[in-house]
Amino acid sequence: MKVEDLRQKSDDELNQEVLDLRKEAFNLRFQRASGQLENTARVRQVRRDIARLKTVLHQRRASA
Numbered sequence: 001m002k003v004e005d006l007r008q009k010s011d012d013e014l015n016q017e018v019l020d021l022r023k024e025a026f027n028l029r030f031q032r033a034s035g036q037l038e039n040t041a042r043v044r045q046v047r048r049d050i051a052r053l054k055t056v057l058h059q060r061r062a063s064a
Contacts, residue, residue: 001049006056018053021046 006014025046031037 001052003052003056006052011057011060014053014057018050018057021050021053025050 009017025043028037028043028046032040032043037043
């Protein structure tokens with residue numbers, strides 16, 4: 001997920017993506033706890049994607 005791509009999306013799209021990634025992170029935590037998670041790097045990737053989305057949203061609100 002690139003920041004340039006995120007900046008082109010609307011606030012509603014970004015908020016929806018944050019919600020989707022939070023749901024995925026929730027499911028990944030349960031998979032890790034139960035030992036079913038194969039790609040452990042995905043947890044880190046999702047966490048960082050959420051941070052990127054929140055950063056773009058915050059920058060927009062600060063500049064508005």
